[in-house]
Structures are given as structure tokens and as C-alpha cells.
Amino acid sequence: MLHRRTRAVCAALTTSAALIVAGLGGSASAAPALSAAETLRTADAPPALLAAMQRDLGLDRAQARERLANEAEAGATAGRLRLALGRDFAGAWVRGAASDRLTVATTDPADVDRIEAAGARATVVPHTSAVLDAAKARIDRAAKHHDTAATPVWYVDVPSNSLVVEASRRSAVRALVKAAKVDAALVRVVDSAERPRPLYDLRGGDAYYIDNSSRCSIGFPVTRGTQQGFATAGHCGRAGSSTTGSNRVAQGTFQASVFPGNDMAWVATNSSWTATPYVNGSSVQVAGSTQAPVGSSVCRSGSTTGWHCGTVQQLNSSVTYPEGTISGVTRTSVCAEPGDSGGSFISGSQAQGVTSGGSGNCTSGGTTFFQPLNPILQNYGLTLRTTGGSDPGDPGDPGDPGGTWAAGTVYQAGATVTYGGATYRCLQAHQAQSGWEPPNVPALWQRV
Structure with missing residues (x-):
């Protein structure tokens, strides 16, 4: 029953998305536009991630794939409705084992018909x-x-x-x-009696050592011009700290670090190291950094406990550690333990962030926070290494055939760009890349 129902929901959301594009200023193009699931490459979810979803979310492999496809379509639909509802918008979330129930909240009862016409459940609430x-x-x-x-x-x-x-x-x-x-x-x-703390002395997807002492983990490989390196948690090291790899070979230097306040940092590596679009070796491919909506499945890779999955509970959370408060982190139901900090959070093939801290463990369960990746990319001018991406130093398509859109730029929901003589508004936060030009990806951009 779940297989048939989720396929129907995914198809309905895709159809609704097309109707919304037509009704809210979208235009047809000669080439068929990619669906949200195609844009975010949910079919590329790696076996290790799917296995963790099966174990932690009670799904079989087909259900895990369907859930990722449903979440991609739901995120695009929610982005379009956020734009359509304007100031009335009060949030959106998915529920159900297959994420097949998208709910969109509004403060205006007059918006209910529009929300339901898009294939979502509407709820009227008091606060925007x-x-x-x-x-x-x-x-x-x-x-x-x-x-x-x-x-x-x-x-x-x-x-x-x-x-x-x-x-x-x-x-x-x-x-x-x-x-x-x-x-x-x-x-x-x-x-709550929880006492969140940073997960120090850790290995994550790939272990590295700071000043030949404490251990943390590589979050996501990145580039900055011709320089290669990786994003990680700020509490792992300070600017100027040196790093060595798990093999104790000289690796690089922290270029910038913020903690507390945020929990972000990046390390530039020497010529012996090459940035790749993978998590935990070659098993997990990273295709982009589109932010997953509340309620979506999300998985974490860490060297202490391996792959574990849960759901996105809240975006833009704040948490106080003994060292101080950090803001803008995402709260999840994924478990973690010391040794997992700095590691990669990913939803399908889309990079979400780096492990920050939390409470509990992977025996009794717990809460874990991650520092979203897009702010790290934006703050430090980094480009995420993705499958099919350009070589380090290649900025990609600058926006031809003319306009302000540019590959490598981090766009937030609501941002506007021009491309090919038309104006588009961003529906979901992401880092732009070649192939994701606005006319090609209605899951990410809407013509206005």
C-alpha cells in the first residue's frame, strides 16, 4: 500500500508544481524542465544512506527512495506557496513514513483553497x-x-x-x-534535562587531527579558486591551527573559524590532498546543497557510530553549550556520539551541514544539531565539490545568455536573479551550479 500511495503523492506534487508554475508567472520552455526529484538527484542516494534510512526510519529500500522523491517535490511545492502567500505564510512541513503529507500553514483563511489546489494540506494559524x-x-x-x-x-x-x-x-x-x-x-x-555539548575529539567521515592533538572530521570537500580544502565545525580548531590526516600526513591549515556564535570553519589543504564530491570515500555522492524542509529525512556519517538517520525537526535553532550560544543550527532526531563531530549531514544527495553537538547517544537516542553548510559556503566564498561539477578554480557558467544568476553563488529563498532576459525568484536555499540555470530547475526557481 505504501508503494502505491507514495508514487501517487509524488506524481500529484509534480503535477501541482507544474500548475503552480503556470498560474504564478511560469512559462513553458522548448526543453522539458527537470522535476524536483531529478534536479536534486534523489535517485543517486547511495546504498549506505538507504540502508541507514531502512534501519532508523523503518522503511524498505523502495520506500526510502520514494520518501526522498516525495520530499524533493514537497520542498519545491512549499517554496512556491511561500512565494504565493507572501506575508501570510507560516511555514510548511512533511509527515508520514513516506513524507507524503505536506502541510502549509497560513494566517489567512482565504489562502486555504490555493494551498489545497497545490496538493498540500492547509492549516490556519495565528502567527506568521x-x-x-x-x-x-x-x-x-x-x-x-x-x-x-x-x-x-x-x-x-x-x-x-x-x-x-x-x-x-x-x-x-x-x-x-x-x-x-x-x-x-x-x-x-x-x-528538558538535556545538556548539549560540542562533540570534540572526533573522526567523522574522514578523521583529521588538529595541532597533532585532538581529532575531528571532514565535513564536505570544497574549493576556493584553485585552493582545495574542506568545511568543518568551528569548535574543532581556530584560524592558524594545523591539521594532519588520519594517516598523520601533513594536511592543511584552518583559514577561518567561528565558535561560539556559529559553529563553522574551513581548512585549506596542501597539494597532497584532493577535494572529491564524496562522503566516506566513494560510497556517498554529493550532488548539491539544497536545504531540506522540516520533517524531511536526514542522515549523518560519523566514524564512531557510522551512518544514522532521523528527521529535520527545526531549522534556524539556537543552542547553548558550556562555551556559549550558537545560532542558526538545525535540530534533528539523529543520534550522535563523541567521535562523530564535524561529520557530514546529508539528505538524499544534498549536503545539509556539519555535525555540531547534541545530547544522548546512539543506544538510547538523542538530539543532534548541525551547522548548515550553505552559510559556510557563503561566508567564506567556498564552492562545494559535487558530482558532475567543474574543476577547482572553474567558476562555471557565469549566467549566459546574460543576467545576474551565477554558478557558485549561494541563493536564499526569496532572492531574485535575471537570466535570459527574465526575472526569477529563488524557492529553496542552495548553491547554484552549472546545469541548474533558472529555466531548467523549477524546483529551485520560479519566473516572476
């Missing part, structure tokens, strides 16, 4: 995404001058339409909310 995000931003600012040891995690929870603060003491939540001048009606308190 903008209102909740603004409230979280105020808490982020207040946390810089406030003791958040008893309130280590906070995030916008889209399904409950609230700003959640996890806390060991409710009085600490009241003090934080008051200091941030946030309306208490927006806040939902979740009692």
Missing part, C-alpha cells in the same frame, strides 16, 4: 513565520548578555506555530523572555 522568526532573533540577541545554561535550546517550531524554549527551569525561561522583550504568548516551554 516572520513574527516567530523576529521573536527568536530577539532572544538570540538577549542571550548574548544572559545566562542560558538552564535554557540551552530554542527554536521556531513550525507545526505548533510557536517559539519553543527547552529548559530545566521554567523561571529561567521567564527571565530570558522578559529580557528579550518577547510576547510570552508566542512561547511554548518544553521541560
Whole structure:
């Protein structure tokens, strides 16, 4: 039953996406546009990732593939509806073993018909995404001058339409909310005894050593011009720290690092090392960095516990470690243990981020946060190495036949570009690459 139902849902979402393009300013082109699943190359999901999804999400292999395809189409549909609903938009999420139920929230009952016509379930809520995000931003600012040891995690929870603060003491939540001048009606308190911490002394997908001492893991290989290297967690090392590979051969140097505040860094390697578009050797291919929506499956590779999967619970979360608060991380239900930090989070073939920290373990379960990859790429001017990508130093198609779109640029949802004399708006955050020109990928761009 699940096989037939998920195929039908995927087909319905693809059809709905085409209708939305036609109804919201899209135009037909001579060559057929790629579907979301084709754009994000969900069929390229590697065996190790599919096996982990089977184990952790209770799926068989066909169901795992169908879930990834459904999530790709749901993300594109949600992006189009975000654009169509404008200020009324209040978030979107997928549910079900096959991610076959996309829900889109709005504050305006008049939007319900439009949402349902796109193949999604509609729900009307009191607070827009903008209102909740603004409230979280105020808490982020207040946390810089406030003791958040008893309130280590906070995030916008889209399904409950609230700003959640996890806390060991409710009085600490009241003090934080008051200091941030946030309306208490927006806040939902979740009692939690968790004490998140960075996962130091780690190996991840490929181990490396910092200053011949502590261990961390390579997140994703990248390039910057002709320079090769990799993205990793900021808590692993500081700018100027040297690294050696798992074989103790000289490897490179940390070029930049931020922690706390964020948990991002990148290492430039010497000529003995070559950046490749793989995680854990050649078994997992990376095709891009399109951000997965809330509720999507996500898997992590780490040298301590191997492959483990779960779901994206919240985007743009904040978490307090003993060293300080970091913001903009993604909260997941994936387990992790010391030795997994800095490693790769991936959804299908799309790179998501690098392991930051969390609580629990892979015996009893737990929560793990990852630093999203796109901000690392954007902040440091890095290009993710992808399968089918250009050689290091080749910037790719600069936007011919004319326009502002450019391969290698990180685009956020809502960004606008021109290409071929037309204007397009970005539907899902991603780093552009050759082959993903706006007319070719309606999962990522909509003509306006």
C-alpha cells in the first residue's frame, strides 16, 4: 500500500508544481524542465544512506527512495506557496513514513483553497513565520548578555506555530523572555534535562587531527579558486591551527573559524590532498546543497557510530553549550556520539551541514544539531565539490545568455536573479551550479 500511495503523492506534487508554475508567472520552455526529484538527484542516494534510512526510519529500500522523491517535490511545492502567500505564510512541513503529507500553514483563511489546489494540506494559524522568526532573533540577541545554561535550546517550531524554549527551569525561561522583550504568548516551554555539548575529539567521515592533538572530521570537500580544502565545525580548531590526516600526513591549515556564535570553519589543504564530491570515500555522492524542509529525512556519517538517520525537526535553532550560544543550527532526531563531530549531514544527495553537538547517544537516542553548510559556503566564498561539477578554480557558467544568476553563488529563498532576459525568484536555499540555470530547475526557481 505504501508503494502505491507514495508514487501517487509524488506524481500529484509534480503535477501541482507544474500548475503552480503556470498560474504564478511560469512559462513553458522548448526543453522539458527537470522535476524536483531529478534536479536534486534523489535517485543517486547511495546504498549506505538507504540502508541507514531502512534501519532508523523503518522503511524498505523502495520506500526510502520514494520518501526522498516525495520530499524533493514537497520542498519545491512549499517554496512556491511561500512565494504565493507572501506575508501570510507560516511555514510548511512533511509527515508520514513516506513524507507524503505536506502541510502549509497560513494566517489567512482565504489562502486555504490555493494551498489545497497545490496538493498540500492547509492549516490556519495565528502567527506568521516572520513574527516567530523576529521573536527568536530577539532572544538570540538577549542571550548574548544572559545566562542560558538552564535554557540551552530554542527554536521556531513550525507545526505548533510557536517559539519553543527547552529548559530545566521554567523561571529561567521567564527571565530570558522578559529580557528579550518577547510576547510570552508566542512561547511554548518544553521541560528538558538535556545538556548539549560540542562533540570534540572526533573522526567523522574522514578523521583529521588538529595541532597533532585532538581529532575531528571532514565535513564536505570544497574549493576556493584553485585552493582545495574542506568545511568543518568551528569548535574543532581556530584560524592558524594545523591539521594532519588520519594517516598523520601533513594536511592543511584552518583559514577561518567561528565558535561560539556559529559553529563553522574551513581548512585549506596542501597539494597532497584532493577535494572529491564524496562522503566516506566513494560510497556517498554529493550532488548539491539544497536545504531540506522540516520533517524531511536526514542522515549523518560519523566514524564512531557510522551512518544514522532521523528527521529535520527545526531549522534556524539556537543552542547553548558550556562555551556559549550558537545560532542558526538545525535540530534533528539523529543520534550522535563523541567521535562523530564535524561529520557530514546529508539528505538524499544534498549536503545539509556539519555535525555540531547534541545530547544522548546512539543506544538510547538523542538530539543532534548541525551547522548548515550553505552559510559556510557563503561566508567564506567556498564552492562545494559535487558530482558532475567543474574543476577547482572553474567558476562555471557565469549566467549566459546574460543576467545576474551565477554558478557558485549561494541563493536564499526569496532572492531574485535575471537570466535570459527574465526575472526569477529563488524557492529553496542552495548553491547554484552549472546545469541548474533558472529555466531548467523549477524546483529551485520560479519566473516572476
